[in-house]
Amino acid sequence: MNQVQTWRETAAAPVAAPAPPSDTMRRLQIGIAGLLAVLLLVGLAGLIGDRARENAAKDAATAIEVKMPGPQPKPASAPLEELGVQPVSKDENEDMSVKVPQPTPTVPDLEPDPELQRARQSKGQ
DSSP states (O other): OHHHHHHHHHHTSOOOOOOOHHHHHHHHHHHHHHHHHHHHHHHHHHHHHHHHHHHHHHHHHHHHHOOOSSOOOOOOSOHHHHHTOOOOOHHHHHHOOOOOOOOOOOOGGGSOOHHHHHHHHHHHO
16 A cells, blocks of 8 residues: 555656746747747848849859950851861862871880890790
């Protein structure tokens, strides 16, 4: 029976008293103020983003209009002619059947090491 009484005593333990109304109102005020602060920050971030996009669009429009001083270069109508090269048709290309072999330049650092080749040959024997 002692156990039952102990259980009843613990079940009947005093429950924490509800918070006074002033404390509840204070918590509510803090929560609403926090929500308003977050909304204000999000709104300001949106305004800053819009202004940045507008400024970027204006800068892009003014960058296109900027012209360098001095004579303006003419648009290239035939880039091969500017380089001094004339295109050749297939018929003209067949006439030129002689091809001159070009010597391949060798770099001494990239040539195989003769001693390494000898060492490989000696291991293979």
